[in-house]
Amino acid sequence: xxxxxxxxxxxxxxxxxxxxxxxxxxxxxxxxxxxxxxxxxxxxxxxxxxxxxxxxxxxxxxxxxxxxxxxxxxxxxxxxxxxxxxxxxxxxxxxxxxxxxxxxxxxxxxxxxxxxxxxxxxxxxxxxxxxxxxxxxxxxxxxxxxxxxxxxxxxxxxxxxxxxxxxxxxxxxxxxxxxxxxxxxxxxxxxxxxxxxxxxxxxxxxxxxxxxxxxxxxxxxxxxxxxxxxxxxxxxxxxxxxxxxxxxxxxxxxxxxxxxxxxxxxxxxxxxx
Amino acid sequence: xxxxxxxxxxxxxxxxxxxxxxxxxxxxxxxxxxxxxxxxxxxxxxxxxxxxxxxxxxxxxxxxxxxxxxxxxxxxxxxxxxxxxxxxxxxxxxxxxxxxxxxxxxxxxxxxxxxxxxxxxxxxxxxxxxxxxxxxxxxxxxxxxxxxxxxxxxxxxxxxxxxxxxxxxxxxxxxxxxxxxxxxxxxxxxxxxxxxxxxxxxxxxxxxxxxxxxxxxxxxxxxxxxxxxxxxxxxxxxxxxxxxxxxxxxxxxxxxxxxxx
Amino acid sequence: xxxxxxxxxxxxxxxxxxxxxxxxxxxxxxxxxxxxxxxxxxxxxxxxxxxxxxxxxxxxxxxxxxxxxxxxxxxxxxxxxxxxxxxxxxxxxxxxxxxxxxxxxxxxxxxxxxxxxxxxxxxxxxxxxxxxxxxxxxxxxxxxxxxxxxxxxxxxxxxxxxxxxxxxxxxxxxxxxxxxxxxxxxxxxxxxxxxxxxxxxxxxxxxxxxxxxxxxxxxxxxxxxxxxxxxxxxxxxxxxxxxxxxxxxxxxxxxxxxxxxxxxxxxxxxxxxxxxxxxxxxxxxxxxxxxxxxxxxxxxxxxxxxxxxxxxxxxxxxxxxxxxxxxxxxxxxxxxxxxxxxxxxxxxxxxxxxxxxxxxxx
Numbered sequence: 038x039x040x041x042x043x044x045x046x047x048x049x050x051x052x053x054x055x056x057x058x059x060x061x062x063x064x065x066x067x068x069x070x071x072x073x074x075x076x077x078x079x080x081x082x083x084x085x086x087x088x089x090x091x092x093x094x095x096x097x098x099x100x101x102x103x104x105x106x107x108x109x110x111x112x113x114x115x116x117x118x119x120x121x122x123x124x125x126x127x128x129x130x131x132x133x134x135x136x137x138x139x140x141x142x143x144x145x146x147x148x149x150x151x152x153x154x155x156x157x158x159x160x161x162x163x164x165x166x167x168x169x170x171x172x173x174x175x176x177x178x179x180x181x182x183x184x185x186x187x188x189x190x191x192x193x194x195x196x197x198x199x200x201x202x203x204x205x206x207x208x209x210x211x212x213x214x215x216x217x218x219x220x221x222x223x224x225x226x227x228x229x230x231x232x233x234x235x236x237x238x239x240x241x242x243x244x245x246x247x248x249x250x251x252x253x254x255x256x257x258x259x260x261x262x263x264x265x266x267x268x269x270x271x272x273x274x275x276x277x278x279x280x281x282x283x284x285x286x287x288x289x290x291x292x293x294x295x296x297x298x299x300x301x302x303x304x305x306x307x308x309x310x
Numbered sequence: 311x312x313x314x315x316x317x318x319x320x321x322x323x324x325x326x327x328x329x330x331x332x333x334x335x336x337x338x339x340x341x342x343x344x345x346x347x348x349x350x351x352x353x354x355x356x357x358x359x360x361x362x363x364x365x366x367x368x369x370x371x372x373x374x375x376x377x378x379x380x381x382x383x384x385x386x387x388x389x390x391x392x393x394x395x396x397x398x399x400x401x402x403x404x405x406x407x408x409x410x411x412x413x414x415x416x417x418x419x420x421x422x423x424x425x426x427x428x429x430x431x432x433x434x435x436x437x438x439x440x441x442x443x444x445x446x447x448x449x450x451x452x453x454x455x456x457x458x459x460x461x462x463x464x465x466x467x468x469x470x471x472x473x474x475x476x477x478x479x480x481x482x483x484x485x486x487x488x489x490x491x492x493x494x495x496x497x498x499x500x501x502x503x504x505x506x507x508x509x510x511x512x513x514x515x516x517x518x519x520x521x522x523x524x525x526x527x528x529x530x531x532x533x534x535x536x537x538x539x540x541x542x543x544x545x546x547x548x549x550x551x552x553x554x555x556x557x558x559x560x561x562x563x564x565x566x567x568x569x570x571x
Numbered sequence: 572x573x574x575x576x577x578x579x580x581x582x583x584x585x586x587x588x589x590x591x592x593x594x595x596x597x598x599x600x601x602x603x604x605x606x607x608x609x610x611x612x613x614x615x616x617x618x619x620x621x622x623x624x625x626x627x628x629x630x631x632x633x634x635x636x637x638x639x640x641x642x643x644x645x646x647x648x649x650x651x652x653x654x655x656x657x658x659x660x661x662x663x664x665x666x667x668x669x670x671x672x673x674x675x676x677x678x679x680x681x682x683x684x685x686x687x688x689x690x691x692x693x694x695x696x697x698x699x700x701x702x703x704x705x706x707x708x709x710x711x712x713x714x715x716x717x718x719x720x721x722x723x724x725x726x727x728x729x730x731x732x733x734x735x736x737x738x739x740x741x742x743x744x745x746x747x748x749x750x751x752x753x754x755x756x757x758x759x760x761x762x763x764x765x766x767x768x769x770x771x772x773x774x775x776x777x778x779x780x781x782x783x784x785x786x787x788x789x790x791x792x793x794x795x796x797x798x799x800x801x802x803x804x805x806x807x808x809x810x811x812x813x814x815x816x817x818x819x820x821x822x823x824x825x826x827x828x829x830x831x832x833x834x835x836x837x838x839x840x841x842x843x844x845x846x847x848x849x850x851x852x853x854x855x856x857x858x859x860x861x862x863x864x865x866x867x868x869x870x871x872x873x874x875x876x877x878x879x880x881x882x883x884x885x886x887x888x889x890x891x892x893x894x895x896x897x898x899x900x901x902x903x904x905x906x907x908x909x910x911x912x913x914x915x916x917x918x919x920x921x922x923x924x925x926x927x928x929x930x931x932x933x
Binding site: 065072094099203204208 | 343411415418419421422437438516517520521522523525526535537538539540541542
């Protein structure tokens, strides 16, 4: 019995420090932004000495967490619709900025073995297609909008095999060979070029581009720190971190893929889509 | 010819064999996604060490807390009579029915009530702290502990306790010197199962404590984040580490406590 | 020693009592009754394991009704013995001494005496109590109960699971314990032979009520209620009405038969009674032998309708001539061999007046 207690106290001593020495910045972000944000947080801490605590999760789940606990300095959801919600809940201080642009694309296995070239190929018989649930997930909603806008929703629908509840699951479906094509963000492939490729639909086929917005929270305990970090993320150093991870940070660059597309905003889903 | 009930024994062992094969398949299937690069990268990172330490620490503390609370609770439910017993018995099962994410959300909402405000004014912080991790795990595992211990106590005949009373034990004494020692096996099984459930706990933990690396990131939540990034090699590494550590601890505890008896 | 006044206890739908019992200076009381009659509940209430609904319990002159079990200085030997499986034999036996913090030298002495008395010297060093034989377990449980020198020992059907030889040995041991150690014993059993052999006083409990308390002869030959009579396996019970009470006290009763029974204070003309006789008390009149003076009344002729053979006895089922009344007559084997009756045979019996018991009905 005593031995066990001794072991536990040993563990206690090696516990990570809970209370930070100085002020820190607490960021709640969608899991999709993990790699660039972790790198940016490290860079920011090296430069300013201020630690950045990052909590990742589903954009909706972390919004709930922020609401219920009243904590957090910055909110960076994985898509604009959650920022709209946060604004509607009066949780945001100031105006959100856009950190990166997301382009809808057809994600296929590396090397594009089934030779998917464009949206029309989605109508192929026996093709397994996966999307995120348009009811809850931004990229799913944009996917359905794109299919409808191009008039192929009804033809493609029989091929929709996997409808999953998060961006993450959607991305994972390709390496796990659960489906042949995922309608997701072009950035999925950028994370894992060795397993996935992105086929980008034609410029007039994309009705809407997504964004990764960032904003300071109303309840921020460290508003100056929050301000500083957001500024850092939007600065050329911060943006280059995003670019290195495959994100489009420049609006004009994003528009090259879809000149007529709207940016952000919501699309209302038909009842029985 | 001496019959050895071969057919019966085989039919009892066959499902077990198939199950073991299935689990082995699950574990070994990770090899497709395993990458040495990811493995070494993870092992050298301090994030992993924090996650492991936090996982072990929180699971141990929350299991110990759970067993401490579960032993008297289970005894009360098994042996004593009190008004509302059946309702409470069913109510205690609640955590097993609710998904851990829902439980985590409830904990956060409870923190927003008057009681939560009171505690936070006293200096206690719950959300996004290690205390939050422990509470989230505790809430998920306590019902399992109680169920298992209740079954254990129900199997112990009250006669030994009665004899002990008449030989000079107080009610407490009889519990300490007779009931608990007789319940040893069941308590051990409950500890093992509870700890295993705690270390794998993720939904409620993420809700209540978030996933800050180095602070409140446990092994399961790290696996979740790796999956969120569709980073299967990293996820596989972490899963392997979680499996190895858990098996090691569970095996060690079993050996240690069984050899004592 | 034990006194109980208006004791009532409840378990589920079963109510025990109200009971009144005074075990005076007798030191061995057996509580006899069928299964489910409340004997265990009674023990548990006296031991303080179950709070009584009402009433009082006195042990050694002290009112212990509200005392805790550990304060009552009673030892308990339950039906399943309840040895502690997590302790070895020695630890089991010494458990009470440890809890009561009795001085080691005293304990060592007592232990030695008990080991000798209960023949446990060969068993004391065994490790696992679950591997002991039935008889060994009993003696270990007894030793455990007696080591703290309780004032009283409560036994609940201690020998029901043992075979006859071991049972007999242990019953004898119990008597030794009672006499040599001076422990008052309350011994609950459904085994009538055991109750009669061991008890100085016997109490009969049926359906939660104490029906009769008395000596062996009282209970055996003079049951006070029909339940007791039936429980004690009286086969021959007749319901009769009093015809006449004679000046000397003898009572004449009849239904189909006419019987003369000993005097009873409640006998009035027209009063209904149950009367009976134990099967071994029925006398078979040997032909060609004179009939003694006390066998002059209640003579009947009968025919054998069935013969049942047991181990050491036979039972003749006979039907009285001129009536529908059947009677069981028990004979030891040697008598049966002598008489050599067969089914259908005609014989004469006497229901000896002094052997007839009477219980007033309503």
